[in-house]
Amino acid sequence: MAVATMAAGLGILVPSVAYAAEGCKVDYKVASQWGGGFTGDVKITNLGDAINGWSLAWTFPNGQRVTQVWNATTTNAGDQVTAKNMGYNGAIATNGSVSFGFNGSWSGSNGVPTEFKLNGAVCTGTVGEPSTPPTSTPPPTGGATAMETVAAMEPGWNLGNTLDSVGADETAWGNPRVTQALVDNIAAQGYNSIRIPITWDNHQSKTAPYAVEDAYLDRVEEVVGYALNADLHVLINIHHDSWIWMADMNTNRTVVEARYEAIWTELATRFRDAPPEVLFESVNEPQFNNVDDATAEALLDDLNVQFHEIVRGSGGGNATRVLVLPTLHTSADQDHLDALSTTIASLDDENIAATVHFYGFWPFSVNVAGYTKFNAEVQADIEGYFNRAYNEFVANDIPVIVGEWGLLGFDAHTGTVEQGEKLKFFEYVGYYARQKGLTLQLWDNGQHFDRATYQWRDAELYNMMKASWSTRSGTASTDQVYVAKAGAVADVSLTLNLNGTTFQGLRLGTQNLVQGTDYTISGSTLTIKASRLTSLLGDRSYGVKANLHAVFSQGVPWRISVISYDQPTMSAASGASSTFAIPTQFKGDQLATMEAKYADGTNAGPQNWTSYKEFARAFSPDYTAGTISLPTAFWNDVNDGQKVTLTFHFWSGKTVTYYVTESGGNVTGSLT
Incomplete structure (x- = not known):
């Protein structure tokens, strides 16, 4: 059967074909296509006996060639391709899949x-006798390993601020049921997976035996059921x-351990016979008051071991269910990774994952400092963090779930980091996580994701x-080209970050611009005429x-906004410190950051180790209202009566200097 699939971002209809075969099914899809290149997705579903090691062979009909591959290795002989498993995805249980x-x-x-052909057998769609002798044996556990289970969960999504709300109901923090x-x-x-954070405090008795409300457990089970109905792995x-x-x-150990045991005993009982696609995480972002790290690590070890004993002791599917253990603060600092490694080694359990x-x-x-x-420092931080998690766990056959990820500034405003810089961050995190x-x-x-629309x-x-x-997707040094309204228009050059792609062209909507006339390309330098x-x-x-778009041989096009x-x-301006805002005519420009200094050159305002203040916390632009507000959080750390020099840096490269003085809760602001 053939159907049409829309290539992301390009508006191209390309074929998607599913093949059924003897003992297996292969879904081969052209996920996206461009001039001279395409991305293929392949899913193998094993319908026969479990296998541990696979080789999939096919012949391209039109001279296509594989140029890059992930989650497999390939060899080519003319039009013939053979894809083989990696070390972590070789086992496929009966009715299991790998991609x-x-x-x-x-x-x-x-x-x-x-x-x-899967392991030499032609795929024909029915389960029958192997056409060749089996070349593999079932996994020792008879099912997916922890590494395979976690790999199948990529990518995942968090149902945040819902069942984890600190309130009487899952809507307490503003999200719908x-x-x-x-x-x-x-x-x-x-x-492929959904993490369901759950806060139990308001639904658990505060006295022994610390029972959890049945109605709340029923609701948790219902939401887990939604995930399973959607063929998602689920983490609670x-x-x-x-x-x-x-x-x-540390100061209330008996009660904490008793409450913790009560919750996990009830959860283990409730989900004892749930399928293996349901995973348990012992605790989110563990932290302990008024203790040093050594004591905190020992407390976390106690909770993780207690969790393991409760769940494994409940039997049923819990005997082999993948259990997820966090580091202290869920940090990938080396000392925290080492401490969790010690805990995992002591458990001697192959169905453990780290988070x-x-x-x-x-x-x-x-967006501070x-x-x-x-930049390179931000990229190196990603690499160091993921390298440490890989070296500590994945390299030792312990899977890792990055249970939450994003930008911390999103808690204040999703515009805290400029759009193009944000996109580069997300592109690289996705890429490097795959590498590890x-x-x-x-x-x-x-x-x-808007939960209403x-x-x-x-x-x-x-x-x-x-x-x-x-x-990977190509990016560029910027996604903004600023042209002064009153100035002469000149050529503008950007540096392309090809990221392993090749530049294909520059588009305006569906129109391909003309190289040499509208733009030139020299190596990685794109010049718009x-x-x-x-x-x-x-x-x-x-x-x-x-909005122009640079199109590359793979991934999504890179938007370049032309701005006057x-x-x-x-x-x-003047007003109360609680409501003070600077009237601003942005004139098409956008604010990047703000510095604050006293007259003697020392840093003013919060986080005074730097002159550059935190975006959306110490200052916040409102382009519609034409203001830049300085909230109470800024004034709380400004010396009363002292004049502060503010320097506003805009993405065009322009700056504006402004002076403010706060006295007795009132602020005056001026240009001198």
Whole structure:
């Protein structure tokens, strides 16, 4: 059967063909296609006896070639391709599946292969006697290993600020009640797992035997059922209890252990016979009050061991269910990784996974200290974090789930980090996690996927993340080209970050611009010609006048906004510190960061180790209202009566200097 699939971001209809075969089924899809290249997705479903090691062979009908592959290795002999498993995905249980992907080249036609062979047997769609002697044996456990289970969970998504709400109901933090439709829509976005954070405090008796409300357990089970109905793996845990009451474990150990035991005993009983796609996480972001790290690590070890004993002792499916253990603070600092390794070694259990969280290099992730760009330091932080998790666990056959990831600044505002720099961060995290075999679960408390409309609030960000699940995307030094409204228009050059791709062309909507006339390309330097910029700028009114897209041989195109602007200006103002805002004419420009200093040159305001203040915390632009507000959080750390020099840095490169003085709760602001 053949159907048509829309290639992401390109509007191309390409074929998708599913083949049924003897003992197996292969779904071969052309996920995206461009001039001379394409991305293929391959899913193998084993219908016969369990195998431990696979080789899939096919012949391209039109001379296509594999140029890059992930989750498999390939060899080519002319049109014939053989894909073989990696060390972590060789076992396929009966009715189990594995997937891999590749980038390829094509010319003329891109037809689908007509036949696949799995371990030498031609796939024909029915389960029968093997056409060749079996070359593998079932996995020792008779099912998927922990490594395979966690790999199958990539990519994952968090149902944040819902069942983890600190309140009487899952809607307490502003999200709607979970429905089957919501979970189905998450699965439809391409996610393979869902993490369901759960806070138990308001639903558990505060006195022995610390019973959990049956109605709440019923609701948790119902939501888990939604995930299983959508063919998702699901991870459940103890969430904000980690800081509400568990953090006092050192001084209240008996009660904390009793409450913890009561929750996991009830959960283990309730989900004893759940399928292996349900995983348990012992506790979210463990932390302990007023103790040193050594004591905290010992307390966490006690909880993780207690969790393991409770679940394994309950029998049934819990005897082999994958259990997920966090590091202290879910940090990938080496000492915390080492401590968890010691715990895992003591348990001597092959069905254990480790978990850490990742919210990026802190100054970049919240836009403080002048870290406005995705630079080499930010990239190195990603690599170091993931390398440590890989070396400690994955390299030793212990899978790792990055149970939450994103940018920390999203807690304040998703615009804290400039869009293009944000996209580069998400592209690289997705790519590097794949290189290290880590499963990512995006933290979403409602700021990303709209739970009422089932649409992404930032489709550009989602498309970049989705592409990173299987390939790389090209980017550039910026996604903004600023042209002064009153100035002469000149050529503008950008540096392309090819990321293993090749540049294919520059587009305006569906129109391919003309190389040599509209733009030139020299190595990784893209130059947009003044004549084309002039036509795009039109009447030169302020703001984004056009969006160009650099198209690469794989991944999503890179948007380049052409912006008409002038020097931003500000006006004098006065008012209460709780509501003070600077009247600002942005004139098409956007604010990157703000510095604050006293007259003697010392740093003013919060986080006074740096002159550059935190975006959306110490200052916040409102482009519609035409203001930059300085909230109470800024004034709380400003000396009363002292004049502060503010320097506003804009993405065009322009700056504005402004002076403020706060006295007795009142602020005056001026240009002198």
